Amino acid sequence: MNNQRMRLLLCSLVILISLPLAGCWSSKEIENLGFIVGTSLDLETAATDHNRNLLTITNQFLTSETVGAGTKEGKTHQKAYKNISETGDAALPTLRNMILRIDKRAFAEHSKVLVIGENLARTLNLQQTLDFFIREQEMRPSGLILIARDRASLTLESKNPIDIPAFQLLEMTQGHDRTTKILPPMTLTKIQGKLNSGASFLLQSVSSIKGEIKFTGAAVIKGKTNKLGGFLNEEELEGLTWISGKGKGGLVRGFDEETGLPLVYEILSMKSVIKSNVEGDRISFDVLIESEGRIAEHWDVSEKEFENGYLKRAEQASEKEVERLIKNVLNKIQHKYQADVSGFGNRLRIEHPRVWEKVKRDWDQTFSEVPIHCEVKLTIKDYGTSDH
Template sequence: MKKPKRSGHPHGSPRRFWPCTLLGVLALSLLTTGCWNRRELNELAIASSMGFDVGEKGVTVSIQIIDPGEITNKSGGSTAGRAPVTLYDANEETVFQAIRSITTKSPRKIYLSHLRIVVISEKLARQGIRNIIDFLSRDHELRRDFYILIARGSARDVLNTMTTIEKIPANKMFNSVKVAEENWGPVLGTNLEDLIGRLVHAGMSPLVPGIRILGSSKMGSKKTNVEQIDAPARLDLKGLAVFKKDKMLGWMNEQEGTGANFILNKIKSTVIGGSCPGGTGKLGSEIIRSQTKMKVRQEGDKPLIVIEVESEANVSDVECSIDLHQTQIIHELEQSINDKIRSLVEAAIKASQTKFKSDVFGFGDTVRRKQPELWSKVQGQWPEMYPEIPYEIRVETKLRRTGTTSQSFIEEIKE
């Protein structure tokens, strides 16, 4: 009689051994769970915004730090009398040196992963921002979705201004940019990704929104600034800073800024003012949708840029006596909106070509993508050619709604 063969495995069947091994590994994994770079909240100083100014040594970095105890206070006020944020600053030769130097003043390590706003002073922006952008792009802790603003004055003063409604000034600035760029034509939101893309691509230069302090910057830094209905100091988005590569050249006004956003296909909604047919009063329309396409046509040895804007609008307010049931009136209003948009776009192009001589709309990049052979011929001379590049503007607007009443009651008002 043959004896049954034993398994070659010293501990019996491999099938029985494998579950035991798996359980052992799982048990060990429970003992070793955790992130290698885990940090406790009470060990970090969470930065909500950063500011950059020209300093005696090189650059002054200001960092706005959130006070978690004040933010989580459900009563809405400050029981301890402390501000919801604290501002630290340092002046050093480089950005990284300044940030590390701030650790001598802060009781916790600066944590930049929740950064929402970066403010750069106009004075520093005119000297060049490449060193700042280089640092921001290299830091592994930083996300790239924070907004970048140019201060019409000191960046530190902007960060030092206490704001109403939003306890954290950085949140106020972030939300203001987000809401304004969706509803008001002159405002353009620019994040780190946008800025780097425009800096490194040939035939493109950056546009960055501006911010200023309305009122007294000294009063803005005090708690009384948020204890009054009419705050002595407010933060206000104003203008678009125009760059040529990494150096700021100047400002676009509201009309030029709105035109710029039409060209860049950034208009989500805005208001267009105009005159009633016959010039008897004012009429306002709300742009509810807009789409812009850029095309290139070769004219001799130069490219010609064709800008096509298609938009839809609603009549928002009428300050004259017109009948919006009449097809001819609607057609005249559409033409009036077309003319207004065309003038805004033309104002923006003229400013970029004559005042700044900087291709902030990416005309060169459009030529590169759509006419690569032509671009290879003009690329070397593009900065010199840009001010003379011809263009065409085509605008078509459709009115969708005229409101709940077709005729204004203005004429019915008795003297």
């Protein structure tokens, strides 16, 4: 009896040990997969009796055939990716129709970016647009969300056959650490909270210019509608970065008042403190912005960088430029878009919760009339290795 039990135990152990050697049961042969690395969404107006809006979805595929195609000798005309588009009135049926055109199984777990076209973002709210992609289990939640100026599908095209636009867009966001003209990445996971908050917010905008993709400021998403309200250019986005104090690096180009020659202040650190003030029914804000940096470039060879007079002028010239950037963007978001995309409402909610409860329903409208005073203090801590 003991021998039988021992044999049974040994057989069980052999089976258990053998299971991992069988490989991955759910594995998929890579030759049979079409990896979706990027997706774009554009709105079309159908020529039907109902004038129904239709959605054009473009998927950027990498397959065993496309990978390396752009680098093979004698085949430089072949692109390293393949874009396939389908049009329909709902996302899932439209995507399923792509099965009729590709000989690979679509695999979206490596998707990097989702680009939404301008017309679609202005017409439909983003909650509707993104609902399927948020629900889809195969879609990577870390996927980047961008808004295209004009058609989104153009941003998934490149005139260079060895480039893969979806990968380029992802890599371009890494420049956030070195410029104030790029927003921190917004992913599918992060955007859910923004859409549910009822507050206005920003998304990175991108354009295709002569076959080359470029980040071009930010898209303003209105909180009440979750629709695109308009765009901020790169300079205006710089101003907002200073207000938020969330920039990690970047440059400020100023001009010495005495000589008129340019100088460049490089940001080493920045911080911003927003303070809300309430007097009766009157709301106002004070913003204190501080930064430390270095002189990265200057054209006045007659001056000594370490002389106090010159350093003071350089700080003042840089401060004047930052103040100009802030004034311009505040004018636009308050009076043109009437959208608080810079966190003033959140500061009021924290510091004066009772007042916030009264104004939160129509905060964007209230924000458009609120006085905002900004003070900028830049300090040059490093002069580089030059002595003149």
